[in-house]
Amino acid sequence: MHGIRISSLQIIKHPDPRLRKRSAPVEKFGDELTRLAHRMFQLMHENKGVGLAAPQVGLNLRLFVFNVTGEPGDDTAVVNPRLTDLEGESAAEEGCLSIPDVTVTMSRAERCTLTGHDLEGKPIRLNGVDLAARCWQHECDHLDGKLIIDHMSEADKIANRKAIRKLEEADRKR
Ligand code: NI
Numbered sequence: 001m002h003g004i005r006i007s008s009l010q011i012i013k014h015p016d017p018r019l020r021k022r023s024a025p026v027e028k029f030g031d032e033l034t035r036l037a038h039r040m041f042q043l044m045h046e047n048k049g050v051g052l053a054a055p056q057v058g059l060n061l062r063l064f065v066f067n068v069t070g071e072p073g074d075d076t077a078v079v080n081p082r083l084t085d086l087e088g089e090s091a092a093e094e095g096c097l098s099i100p101d102v103t104v105t106m107s108r109a110e111r112c113t114l115t116g117h118d119l120e121g122k123p124i125r126l127n128g129v130d131l132a133a134r135c136w137q138h139e140c141d142h143l144d145g146k147l148i149i150d151h152m153s154e155a156d157k158i159a160n161r162k163a164i165r166k167l168e169e170a171d172r173k174r
């Protein structure tokens with residue numbers, strides 16, 4: 001993270017190649033990591049998201065933030081997350097702050113356990129169902145370079161074609 005102005009980080013959009021990389025484990029806790037997480041909370045809230053992963057601000061680190069209730073006290077950052085005990089299945093529409101105006105019907109485990117560390121390096125262990133479980137699976141996918149557009153049905157492809165083309169054209173102009 002050396003030389004990066006954390007306060008100027010922004011959400012990057014598909015098809016930025018950084019969204020496709022496998023992110024590396026966080027090895028250093030401290031002030032810089034905390035400032036990064038706080039910038040991510042800020043961007044997540046500004047854009048009315050429920051989760052945001054570090055690759056979405058262009059940093060390929062295994063870190064994500066989430067808040068599925070919208071209550072200020074529920075802001076949670078998870079470092080080096082791992083999902084276990086994935087159970088059940090449910091399908092629902094998902095969006096992604098890096099792929100605006102696109103929604104994809106995603107089949108996810110209905111419940112799972114999230115382990116990892118908080119910003120101080122203390123272990124975290126959370127059990128989640130429904131929206132929380134869905135959010136964690138979505139954010140963990142980001143850390144492995146996977147996006148919801150990898151799972152589009154034929155109907156999703158048709159419905160999202162314009163929005164995806166618009167993003168790809170905007171990228172070519174950059
Ligand atoms: Ni996303």
